[in-house]
Amino acid sequence: MDKRTLTKQLKGKAQELGFNAVGVTDPSPPPHLDVYRRWLEAGRHGEMGYLASARAVERRTDPCRILPECQSILVLGIPYGGPAATQRPVAGMGRVAAYAKGEDYHEVLKPRLKALVSYLEGLAGHPIANRWYTDSGPIMERELAQRAGLGWIGKNTMLINLQRGSYFLLSEILLGIELDFDAPITTDHCGTCTRCIEACPTDCILEDRTLDASRCISYLTIELKGPVPENLRPQIGNWIFGCDICQSVCPWNERFATPESDPAFMPKSEAVNLEEEFQRSTQEFNRKFKNSPVKRAKRRGYLRNTAIALGNTGGPDAVPALAKTLNKEKEPLVRSHAAWALGQIGNQLARKALKQAAALEKDRLVLEEIQAALKQRFN
Numbered sequence: 117m118d119k120r121t122l123t124k125q126l127k128g129k130a131q132e133l134g135f136n137a138v139g140v141t142d143p144s145p146p147p148h149l150d151v152y153r154r155w156l157e158a159g160r161h162g163e164m165g166y167l168a169s170a171r172a173v174e175r176r177t178d179p180c181r182i183l184p185e186c187q188s189i190l191v192l193g194i195p196y197g198g199p200a201a202t203q204r205p206v207a208g209m210g211r212v213a214a215y216a217k218g219e220d221y222h223e224v225l226k227p228r229l230k231a232l233v234s235y236l237e238g239l240a241g242h243p244i245a246n247r248w249y250t251d252s253g254p255i256m257e258r259e260l261a262q263r264a265g266l267g268w269i270g271k272n273t274m275l276i277n278l279q280r281g282s283y284f285l286l287s288e289i290l291l292g293i294e295l296d297f298d299a300p301i302t303t304d305h306c307g308t309c310t311r312c313i314e315a316c317p318t319d320c321i322l323e324d325r326t327l328d329a330s331r332c333i334s335y336l337t338i339e340l341k342g343p344v345p346e347n348l349r350p351q352i353g354n355w356i357f358g359c360d361i362c363q364s365v366c367p368w369n370e371r372f373a374t375p376e377s378d379p380a381f382m383p384k385s386e387a388v389n390l391e392e393e394f395q396r397s398t399q400e401f402n403r404k405f406k407n408s409p410v411k412r413a414k415r416r417g418y419l420r421n422t423a424i425a426l427g428n429t430g431g432p433d434a435v436p437a438l439a440k441t442l443n444k445e446k447e448p449l450v451r452s453h454a455a456w457a458l459g460q461i462g463n464q465l466a467r468k469a470l471k472q473a474a475a476l477e478k479d480r481l482v483l484e485e486i487q488a489a490l491k492q493r494f495n
Contacts, residue, residue: 122239123296129235130192133228134378137193137277137284139264139298143179143186146256152176155326162330164339175254182254185245185292190232191257191264193275194225196381197283197360206354208434210388210425213334213358214283216409218381221285223407225250229287236291245292250285257286265298268305272312272362273327278305281373282363285381305368312362317351321362333359337421338413343452343481344424346488350460354425356388356418357410384408390430391437394422419450427457435461439469442486443476451477452485459489467494 117125127138146152153173161167175181179189197214215221229248237244249255258275262268266286267277274282313321320331329335333355336344344352363369396404401415410418423441426434434457441454455473458466470490477483 117239119294120296122236122293125239126190126232126236126295130190130232133231135192135194135228135287136376137266137280139191139261139266140295141189141191141260141264141300142297143183143189143290145178146176146259148256148259149177151324151326152256160322160326160328160330162335162339163341164329164335172254176256179255179260179290183245183247183290183292186247186290187293188291188295188297189260189264190289190291190295191261191266192229192287192289193261193266193277193280193284194221194287194378194381195280195284195376196221197375197377207429207431208390209429210354210356210390210393210422211360212356212388212410213360214363214383215285215381216357217383218377219407220409220411221381222250222252222409224378224380225285225287229289232289233291236293240293246289248287248289250287253288255288257288260288261286263300265301268301268303269325270312270366270368271306271310271325272316272321272366273325274363274366276305276366276368278368278372279374280376281369282366283369283373283377309367311365311367315361315365317353317361318348333361337417341417343449344420346456349424349456350428352421352424352428354390354429356390356393356421356425357413390422390426391434394419394426394437394441416447416449419445419447420453423450423453423457427453427460430457430461432461432463432465435463435465435469438466439473442469442473448479448482451479452482455482455485455489459493462493 123140130138156168180186233246258269261275267275270276276282318331318333320328322328333352337355337357398415405411438454438458442451445451458470470486474486477486
């Protein structure tokens with residue numbers, strides 16, 4: 117079978133499996149590796165040390181370092197989100213990034229990627245060397261996607277497709293067989309628009325189409341494992357896992373994209389009651405998020421985020437739950453952010469809870485948060 121026919125049939129199978137954007141590119145080294153290196157040198161990756169390891173950087177310099185036999189890279193996009201992704205803040209309710217409202221995409225896409233490789237081997241009549249990833253490997257996937265014709269990298273660093281916007285997940289299969297390559301997208305369709313930059317609450321989007329991850333709400337609520345910097349907490353609003361702001365304001369999502377979502381990524385529920393979430397036990401958290409991307413934050417990070425959201429949007433009704441956590445929660449990280457939230461609410465019941473906790477608290481960092489909340493709001 118000639119490579120053009122082989123590629124056409126493989127793309128057709130990919131579309132049958134739910135990948136509505138499919139392209140093929142060559143395995144040449146990424147041309148913008150210097151931008152990535154400067155990004156790392158500037159510390160824009162925050163605490164994500166796995167991005168900066170010598171081995172990870174080396175493997176990103178050339179896909180053939182991952183798969184020496186690589187001749188082609190199949191790049192795939194699968195939709196998620198839709199109108200629910202632009203849901204507006206509601207007092208007492210938390211927000212979760214659109215991609216995390218359904219099943220964990222890592223688990224959903226693995227069997228589909230395996231099925232594609234098996235299908236290709238069946239067409240070719242022999243085994244084919246391969247490696248596949250979905251947001252999990254040392255490759256510059258958005259750059260590969262641009263080279264494969266799936267879209268362009270927007271000012272918000274997201275890959276944007278003319279027909280589908282940016283609400284889709286990427287996967288890649290490195291293949292030891294030559295396929296028919298697609299033309300890259302070379303036109304910047306962002307033009308003079310800067311809506312994403314202006315809308316970002318933490319000013320994390322930079323002029324060179326990178327972002328300061330250490331200020332990004334997605335990083336702060338997922339990747340950061342310790343305390344959230346106090347000066348950034350108010351900007352998080354009621355996001356408790358991830359953020360969609362820079363996508364939701366993008367005209368290519370607002371006006372031109374056709375809303376669609378793979379069934380696996382349809383929201384299981386829209387409403388996230390902050391007070392209810394804040395009182396989840398370890399068992400309840402593990403049970404609720406067993407097959408969800410949210411489990412990546414772990415319970416301690418999720419409740420830390422929920423405390424911040426309660427401090428930003430909660431009223432007097434949230435004080436009892438915060439006070440109970442401040443006194444009984446085992447995780448110091450959660451207690452410290454509950455203290456901050458009580459300080460933000462700032463009524464007399466909150467003051468009483470903080471004073472009572474100050475007399476009993478043994479953890480130094482938690483005690484510092486309690487004292488800071490009392491000093492800031494009640495002195």
